[in-house]
Amino acid sequence: MADVLVLNAGYEPLHRVSVKHAITMLVREVAVVEESVDGMSFGPYPLPRVLRLVRYVAMRWLYRGGRPTVTKDGVKRRDGACAYCGGPAQTVDHVVPRSRGGDSSWLNLVAACRACNHRKANRTPLEAGMPLRLTPRIPTPEHGMVRRRPRARPLAA
Numbered sequence: 001m002a003d004v005l006v007l008n009a010g011y012e013p014l015h016r017v018s019v020k021h022a023i024t025m026l027v028r029e030v031a032v033v034e035e036s037v038d039g040m041s042f043g044p045y046p047l048p049r050v051l052r053l054v055r056y057v058a059m060r061w062l063y064r065g066g067r068p069t070v071t072k073d074g075v076k077r078r079d080g081a082c083a084y085c086g087g088p089a090q091t092v093d094h095v096v097p098r099s100r101g102g103d104s105s106w107l108n109l110v111a112a113c114r115a116c117n118h119r120k121a122n123r124t125p126l127e128a129g130m131p132l133r134l135t136p137r138i139p140t141p142e143h144g145m146v147r148r149r150p151r152a153r154p155l156a157a
């Protein structure tokens with residue numbers, strides 16, 4: 001099967017992904033289909049040819065390093081609350097379960113409370129009927145997880 005072109009939210013081409021990866025992006029609702037292959041579908045989705053990201057991705061975080069390491073604490077800090085019910089989050093959930101090919105990246109992990117994590121189990125949010133309240137993103141300096149350059153020391157008075 002042919003690759004799928006991914007466009008940024010502003011329609012700039014970013015990269016190409018496999019159809020499987022493209023479908024996980026649709027499941028996670030991080031992208032929408034811009035162009036599909038006529039008359040072909042993949043499960044409930046039209047077979048995508050071009051996807052567009054729902055939110056703008058700043059390229060510098062994706063491609064120029066500076067991407068913070070994924071940690072459970074980091075995911076909880078980024079999301080602040082359970083991504084499914086908004087309650088206090090004690091755990092981290094794989095949006096697309098690992099058993100279904102989901103990876104442990106910033107874009108596939110969300111904070112979750114134990115109850116939601118248990119209820120969702122090995123299902124996607126769509127299958128579980130548990131829509132995400134947020135779009136998983138790679139943290140930016142605003143999340144306090146990326147080390148900025150140290151400030152110049154003030155001159156001694």
Ligand SMILES: [Zn+2]
Pocket residue numbers: 082083084085086087112113114115116117
């Ligand atoms: Zn919850």
